[in-house]
Amino acid sequence: MRTCLVRRGKGSKRGTPQGGVVSPLLANLYMNRFLKHWRQSGCGEAFRAHIISYADDFVILSRRSAAEALTWTRATMTKLGLTLNEAKTSLKNARQESFDFLGYTLGPRRFPNGGRWYLGAIPSKKSVQRIKRKVSDLLRPGNKGAWPEVRASLNRLLGGWAAYFSYGSLAPAYQAVDRHVFDRVLAFLRRRHHAPSRGIRRFAHEFEGQPGVLVLNRVRKTSPTCAL
DSSP states (O other): OEEEBOOBOTTOSSSOBTTOTTHHHHHHHHHHHHHHHHHHTTHHHHTTEEEEEETTEEEEEESSOHHHHHHHHHHHHHHTTOOBOTTTOBOOOTTTOOEEETTEEEEEEEOTTTOOEEEEEEEOHHHHHHHHHHHHHHTOTTOOSOHHHHHHHHHHHHHHHHHHSOSSOOHHHHHHHHHHHHHHHHHHHHHHHTOSSOOHHHHGGGGSSSSSOOOHHHHHTTSOOOOO
């Protein structure tokens, strides 16, 4: 079961503001009350379940008692004066259906070439699109910074993303980001040097070693993949 607490909109006088400075702190305070009540009520044993939470976002993993856990959660949140975000709350059979949590898509995966199914994780489509947008913003035409400085900022951005998304099946996501970075860097350098063509040969050295642009698919080879 994947769920999230509701935060108030701009016109509301109740709840915590989405994106507000104190919002994560308040979410943690309320979640601590909820988790404490969960433990004291023995729900982990009753529902054969575990909770994984971060701020106001949480997943309840249960063996055959997910519906009961959801009913209990709704009732308990009501007692705390909170409301579940129904748009983000759902029951999923994790062996058959995928769901997103903390930037990952978790659920059934299949080994390449028609291999067996397994439970695993990949960076979500939203996470991949988000890093692509950040790369495009950094390499926008209006960026007049010196290329070594821009490249260093780009590598920090990519390195931080890869450090977080270093779990699970990474190849498809890393390859998609690498292709986007390759295209954006070539376009950036082509504009800067007024190259008449795509400049692949002229600027290929940026992807062929150090100092150069970080290639995530090379990082992936040193990171573990995981099948749950």
